[in-house]
Amino acid sequence: MSRKIGDVILDLQNISLRFGGVKALTDISFNIREHEVRAIIGPNGAGKSSMLNVINGVYHPQDGKIFYRGAERKKMEPHMAASTGIARTFQNIGLFKGMSVLDNIMTGRTLKMKSNLLLQALWFGPARSEELAHRRKVEEIIDFLEIQHIRKTPVGRLPYGLQKRVDLGRALAMEPQILLLDEPMAGMNVEEKQDMCRFILDVNDQFGTTIVLIEHDMGVVMDISDRVVVLDYGKKIGDGLPDEVRSNPEVIRAYLGAGH
Amino acid sequence: MLYRENGQFKTSYAADQQVFTIAQDKWFVLGVIAFAFIGVPMLVDEYMFRAILIPFLILSLAALGVNLLVGYCGQITLGAGAFMAIGAYAAYNFFVRIEGMPVVLAMLLGGGVSAAMGVLFGIPSLRVRGLYLAVATLAAQFFCDWAFLRISWFTNDSSSGSVSVSNLKMFGWTIDSPVDKYLFCLGVMVVFAVLAKNLTRATVGRQWMAIRDMDVAAEVIGIRPMYSKLSAFAVSSFFVGVAGAMWGFIHLGSWEPAAFSVDRSFQLLFMVIIGGLGSILGSFFGAAFIVVLPIFLNQFLPALGDLVGISISTAAVSHAELIIFGSLIVFFLIVEPHGLARLWSIAKEKLRLWPFPH
Incomplete structure (x- = not known):
C-alpha cells in the first residue's frame, strides 16, 4: 500500500485534563490525519504522555471533545479504545x-x-x-x-x-488503525534508533497505519514525521510541518530558554 | 546425555504448540502416569493410600486451582478452604436431595456452585489488589465457616452437624476400597491437570498472565480486566470446589465444617508458593511437600533417635515435626523463591548440557 495522507481520522478539540489542582493539559486542539506520522514533542512534563493516555482512554479529560472518524467519542475505557483500533507502546516498557x-x-x-x-x-x-x-x-x-x-x-x-x-x-x-508510540527510541544507541526508525516507517508505509509519536531526538522527529505538534506546560505552542515548527520562535524559547 | 532435543525439529505450528515439545519430557510424563495407574496399586499398602496418596491427589487438585488464580492471574486468595467447603456441601446436597444423582455429576455440580460463589467473592478484585484482596477473600472463609455450622439446611438438618455419604457408585463401579478411591482420584486429577494446562497455554491463560504482570498494559491492548479476573476466579473455584467435594466424599466420607477451616486455606496457599507460582507442575510438588513431609518426619525422627540411642517421645516428635517443617519452608523460600518447580527446570537446563557444560 502506497502512502497517501488522507482525511482527519482523530480530531481533538479543546482538551483539558486536571489531576486535582494540577493542570496537565489546557485547552489543546489538534488533529491527526489518516496514514500520517504525527509527532508530539515538548520538554519534560509538557503533557505528552498524558495526551496519549487521553487518546487511548486511560485518562478521561474534564473538558473537550474527541472525534474519531467523524463520530464523537464518549467515555472510553482503554480496552474499548483498543477494540476501535488504537494501539500503543509504553515509555518505560509495559x-x-x-x-x-x-x-x-x-x-x-x-x-x-x-x-x-x-x-x-x-x-x-x-x-x-x-x-x-x-x-x-x-x-x-x-x-x-x-x-x-x-x-x-x-x-x-x-x-x-x-x-x-x-x-x-x-x-x-x-493490526491497529492508529499506533501511539511513547518514546520508542529513548535510551537507544544510534544503530538501534536507525532500526526502530526503519520499522516505524515500514509499518506506516506497508500497513498504512497512522502513527502518533512522542520523541525527544529532534533529528529523528524532523526526519520521519509529517507534522509536529509542540506542547509546553500543558499548552500547545506550535503545530505544523517540521520546518515551520523548527523556526517557530515560541518553540525555540521553550527548548532553549528565554535568554537566547 | 540422555536428555537432548537435538534433531527434534518442528515443521508445523501445531507441533510447536504441544504441551511437551521435547520427546523425552513427553515419554517421562506418560511413563509416570502409567506407573501411577498400573504400578502403584500393585506395590503400595492400604495405609499408604489412605494417609498419603489420596490426600496428596486431592490436595494437589485444589492447589492447582489456587495456582491458576494466584500464580497465573496474580490475584491472591485466602478463601480456598471456603470454596472447598462450598464444593463439598453443594455436592452433598445435590447427592442426597436428588434421587439417583450420579456421584461424578454431583461433584461437578458442586464445583459449579463453587465457581459461581467464586465469581461473587471475586468482585472485590476489580477494585482492590494484593493484601487487601487477601483480606476480602478471607471474608468468604469466615462466611462459609459460619453458614455451614449455623444454617442447618445445608447439612440436610443433621442433628450432629456432620454429614456423611456412602455407597459411591459410578457406571456400576463401586468406589469403596482404597485402591478404587485412589484410581478415581488419579483419573480426575489427570483430566483436570490437562484442562488446566490447556487453559494456561490458550488465550484466556495469556490474559490472566497479562493481568498479573502489568494490568495497565493489558487493558490497553484490549484485555477486559473484569472478564479476565472473574474467569480466573470461576475456573479456580471450580477446581477447588471439585477438590472439596472429593475431599468430603472420597477421603473423609463424613465431615463437618472444621474440615475446611482457614488452616486449609493457608495450607493451599503455602503449597503453591513452595511448589512454584505459575507452574502446573509446581502445584504437585507443593502438595507433595506439604502432605508427605510431616508424615515422613513423623516416621523418620523416632528411627533416627533409636539409631543414636535416644528414645524420642511422641510429643517431642510432633513438636520437632513442626519446627523442622517450618524451617524447611523458610529455607526453601530463601534459596528458591520461585519454588520447587524452578529448581526442577534449572535441573533440566543443566541436564541438557551435561556432561559437557560448555
Whole structure:
C-alpha cells in the first residue's frame, strides 16, 4: 500500500485534563490525519504522555471533545479504545515480564480471538485452529521485526532495545488503525534508533497505519514525521510541518530558554 | 546425555504448540502416569493410600486451582478452604436431595456452585489488589465457616452437624476400597491437570498472565480486566470446589465444617508458593511437600533417635515435626523463591548440557 495522507481520522478539540489542582493539559486542539506520522514533542512534563493516555482512554479529560472518524467519542475505557483500533507502546516498557516473546505478542491478538473457555480447556476444534491461525499472523510480525531467534525467550531476560522492539510487535499484533508510540527510541544507541526508525516507517508505509509519536531526538522527529505538534506546560505552542515548527520562535524559547 | 532435543525439529505450528515439545519430557510424563495407574496399586499398602496418596491427589487438585488464580492471574486468595467447603456441601446436597444423582455429576455440580460463589467473592478484585484482596477473600472463609455450622439446611438438618455419604457408585463401579478411591482420584486429577494446562497455554491463560504482570498494559491492548479476573476466579473455584467435594466424599466420607477451616486455606496457599507460582507442575510438588513431609518426619525422627540411642517421645516428635517443617519452608523460600518447580527446570537446563557444560 502506497502512502497517501488522507482525511482527519482523530480530531481533538479543546482538551483539558486536571489531576486535582494540577493542570496537565489546557485547552489543546489538534488533529491527526489518516496514514500520517504525527509527532508530539515538548520538554519534560509538557503533557505528552498524558495526551496519549487521553487518546487511548486511560485518562478521561474534564473538558473537550474527541472525534474519531467523524463520530464523537464518549467515555472510553482503554480496552474499548483498543477494540476501535488504537494501539500503543509504553515509555518505560509495559511488557509482561513472566511471559515469552511469542506469548507477549500473542496477547496482542486477544481481541481477535473468539473461542469460548470450555473449548480452550479442551484444546479442541475452533479453539485450537484459532490459536494456530493467530500463531501464523504473529510469526509474520516476528519476521517483520527480525526477532525470530528470541521468540521463546522470557522478555525479562532480553536487553532493552529488543524489549522495545517486542513492545512494538505486541502493538502491531492488534493490526491497529492508529499506533501511539511513547518514546520508542529513548535510551537507544544510534544503530538501534536507525532500526526502530526503519520499522516505524515500514509499518506506516506497508500497513498504512497512522502513527502518533512522542520523541525527544529532534533529528529523528524532523526526519520521519509529517507534522509536529509542540506542547509546553500543558499548552500547545506550535503545530505544523517540521520546518515551520523548527523556526517557530515560541518553540525555540521553550527548548532553549528565554535568554537566547 | 540422555536428555537432548537435538534433531527434534518442528515443521508445523501445531507441533510447536504441544504441551511437551521435547520427546523425552513427553515419554517421562506418560511413563509416570502409567506407573501411577498400573504400578502403584500393585506395590503400595492400604495405609499408604489412605494417609498419603489420596490426600496428596486431592490436595494437589485444589492447589492447582489456587495456582491458576494466584500464580497465573496474580490475584491472591485466602478463601480456598471456603470454596472447598462450598464444593463439598453443594455436592452433598445435590447427592442426597436428588434421587439417583450420579456421584461424578454431583461433584461437578458442586464445583459449579463453587465457581459461581467464586465469581461473587471475586468482585472485590476489580477494585482492590494484593493484601487487601487477601483480606476480602478471607471474608468468604469466615462466611462459609459460619453458614455451614449455623444454617442447618445445608447439612440436610443433621442433628450432629456432620454429614456423611456412602455407597459411591459410578457406571456400576463401586468406589469403596482404597485402591478404587485412589484410581478415581488419579483419573480426575489427570483430566483436570490437562484442562488446566490447556487453559494456561490458550488465550484466556495469556490474559490472566497479562493481568498479573502489568494490568495497565493489558487493558490497553484490549484485555477486559473484569472478564479476565472473574474467569480466573470461576475456573479456580471450580477446581477447588471439585477438590472439596472429593475431599468430603472420597477421603473423609463424613465431615463437618472444621474440615475446611482457614488452616486449609493457608495450607493451599503455602503449597503453591513452595511448589512454584505459575507452574502446573509446581502445584504437585507443593502438595507433595506439604502432605508427605510431616508424615515422613513423623516416621523418620523416632528411627533416627533409636539409631543414636535416644528414645524420642511422641510429643517431642510432633513438636520437632513442626519446627523442622517450618524451617524447611523458610529455607526453601530463601534459596528458591520461585519454588520447587524452578529448581526442577534449572535441573533440566543443566541436564541438557551435561556432561559437557560448555
